[in-house]
Amino acid sequence: MCCYADETVTSSTSGRASKVWVEKLSAQHLRVFEQFNLQLNAGLNIFTGTNGTGKTSILEAIDVLSRGKSFRCSSVNPIIQFEQNDLTVYAEIHTEQGDCLPIGLKYAHGKPQLKLNREKVEKWSTIAAELPIIDIHPESYLLVTGSPEERRRFLSWGAFHVEQRFYPAWLQYHRALKQRNECLKQKNYPEAAHWHPIMAESGQLISQIFAQYIEVISPYIVDYIDQFGFDEPVEFDYEPAWNRAKSLQACLDEELQQRNNTTTIGPHRSELKLSWHGQKFSKSSSRGQQKVLALAMKLAQSTLLIESTQKTPLYLIDELPAELDEYRCQMAIEVISGLNAQALITSVSPEPLIKFVENDAKWFHVEHGQVSEML
Structure with a gap:
């Protein structure tokens, strides 16, 4: 069942979401830390x-606990402290109803x-569903300028x-994709x-959802870019990476005749295109x-997410004052506070934020x- 919000809602939430936040966070052998134990605020930290x-x-x-990787690296190993071979991260997740949900790695x-x-869990997706994380960091602009893979992750x-x-x-499609590529x-x-019907059914559903x-x-x-002062609208266009006039299975059958050694069509090659002024946004815009x-x-x-599921994400924001001017930095914090979300924010100095x-x-x-x- 689809649980998208009504398309008519605006960026101000109409009802209070069920807030989830990390109250206690501890780690051992994490990069420069031998260990730390923190008691966090439900709002801004x-x-x-x-x-x-x-x-x-x-x-x-928090990122690696939720997803098995962080916005700085794609696996756990790089964040383990030098000359150590183990890492422990523990968090207690609390809700406004008073429930406590311990999570450990x-x-x-x-x-x-x-x-x-x-209780033992086998997949990080189980944790991610309970603890949705939104990262904002110095490389976030790659969501706009980077490869299509960046926007597919979005x-x-x-x-x-x-x-x-x-x-x-997604699981069904990627399992079939892996098998098809091995066969190719x-x-x-x-x-x-043999894998075309499975890929077609799941792939078309993924593209429909995207x-x-x-x-x-x-x-x-x-709405947000208007608030941030953009004077021209940005346009969004989804390209599913196959001929829209045909079914995905028909396109897979045709591609097979080309005898490629990998699959070049399907939602794993789809693209979210961003444009304004009639041009590609990444080519016609400034870094700011x-x-x-x-x-x-x-x-x-x-x-x-809040409008659709009534669940509030947790923000991890690295060096916010270095990324935005003072006005937009203030706006971002006001929006996050208005969403009743927990945020962990880093800054070299308190001065840019304290005011x-x-x-x-x-x-x-x-x-x-x-x-x-x-x-």
Whole structure:
């Protein structure tokens, strides 16, 4: 069943979402930290300190716990402390109803052990569903300027959290895709064709979900970029990576005749195209405009999540003052606070943020692998 929000809603939420936040966070052998134990605020948590002291690593602890990777690396191994071979991350997730949900990761010798509510779980997707994370960091502009894979990840995150049919279809499609590609490499074309019906059914559903997600989220993005001062509308177009006049199965059958050694059509090659002034956005915009659009897309994603599921995501924001001017930095914090979301924010100095952060924010200082609360 689709659980998209009504397309007529705006970027201000109409009802109070069920807030989920990390109250306790601890880690051992995480980058520069031998260990830390933190009691976090349900709202804003700001970590200050010079570069290289470990501020960003605290954000990574939550990221890797939720997804098995962080916005800085694609696996767990790089964030394990030097000369150590294990990593432990533990968090207690709380809700406004008073429930406590412990989540733990033990990673040793290349093998992860995950626990949710003290029960072993096999897949990180189980954790991600309970703890949706939105990252905003210095490389976020790549969502706009990077490869199509960056925007497919954006679509996949949104579809995973708001559309129940997406993840089963995604698993089915990628399993079949892997098998088909193996057959193509071995030039076993009859066996490759065996996977076409499965890929066609699941692939067309994925593309349908992606297209619908873009249609629904676009007004949210436009609303935010208007607030951030864009004077021209940005246009969004989804291309499914096969001839729209034909079915995916027909296109797979035709591609098979070309005797390629890999699959070049399907939703794994689809693209979300961004344009304005009739040109590709990444080619006709400044770096500052690219950062603002990426931020608007992330904020829109959280707003749609709340409207669709009544679940609030957690924000991990690395070096926000370095990425935006003061006005847009203030706007971003006001939006996140207005969404009743928890956020962990890093900054070299407290000065750029202290003037417009609410009094109930919690401040921490990070230095030499130690974290201390600022009173």
